Amino acid sequence: MNLAGTGFEIRPAERPDAAEIAAVLRRSITELCGADHNNDPKRLASWLRNKTEETALGWIDGPGSVLVADSPENHPRLLGVGMGLPEGEIVLNYVDPGARYQGVSKALMRALECYFIKIGVTRVRLRSTFTAERFYRSMGYVQSDIPIDPADRASAIFEKDLHP
Numbered sequence: 001m002n003l004a005g006t007g008f009e010i011r012p013a014e015r016p017d018a019a020e021i022a023a024v025l026r027r028s029i030t031e032l033c034g035a036d037h038n039n040d041p042k043r044l045a046s047w048l049r050n051k052t053e054e055t056a057l058g059w060i061d062g063p064g065s066v067l068v069a070d071s072p073e074n075h076p077r078l079l080g081v082g083m084g085l086p087e088g089e090i091v092l093n094y095v096d097p098g099a100r101y102q103g104v105s106k107a108l109m110r111a112l113e114c115y116f117i118k119i120g121v122t123r124v125r126l127r128s129t130f131t132a133e134r135f136y137r138s139m140g141y142v143q144s145d146i147p148i149d150p151a152d153r154a155s156a157i158f159e160k161d162l163h164p
């Protein structure tokens with residue numbers, strides 16, 4: 001998906017992207033999600049534990065759709081990462097701190113929604129961070145549940161019906 005005027009395109013991730021994907025996730029979580037981890041080293045470490053090149057390779061090779069916002073003019077090139085599972089769950093949506101509020105997450109979410117519609121999924125769910133709750137509401141997601149574990153870093157489950 002080419003987004004004229006935005007300076008980036010949304011495309012499927014490829015194996016050579018894996019290291020950069022992990023780096024974007026780590027920066028986004030560390031720098032933007034302070035409201036969720038409160039800069040608590042233990043919570044942050046547990047959140048970052050699987051954000052590695054190796055894990056990203058597994059995601060890329062797996063059954064889901066891993067999408068990246070790619071800006072050829074930017075160094076490093078990747079501005080954001082999103083991932084959807086075929087059962088209708090969005091499990092990643094992270095923007096690089098340097099590209100915040102430039103439409104990256106919105107573009108990733110729209111592309112993931114297109115992916116779901118293409119594979120026949122019409123109801124999508126995700127676990128939102130505190131950080132992104134307002135964003136998901138503005139994209140039409142509605143809170144459907146509260147976390148079972150109060151210590152869980154994700155604040156709540158959000159869902160949305162997609163209309164093909």
Ligand SMILES: CC(C)(COP(=O)(O)OP(=O)(O)OC[C@H]1O[C@@H](n2cnc3c(N)ncnc32)[C@H](O)[C@@H]1OP(=O)(O)O)[C@@H](O)C(=O)NCCC(=O)NCCS
Pocket residue numbers: 028029032033092093094095099100101102103104105106107126127128129131132134135138
């Ligand atoms: C909140 C966040 C998800 C928004 O994504 P983004 O790529 O920075 O922002 P986008 O430009 O795509 O999104 C636009 C929306 O963000 C919000 N937004 C935009 N500019 C904003 C600003 N200056 N201040 C606060 N919110 C703003 C609005 O809701 C806006 O929607 P609108 O354009 O309909 O008004 C992102 O900044 C963030 O903090 N990500 C951290 C990672 C995370 O928590 N991911 C979710 C995992 S479940």
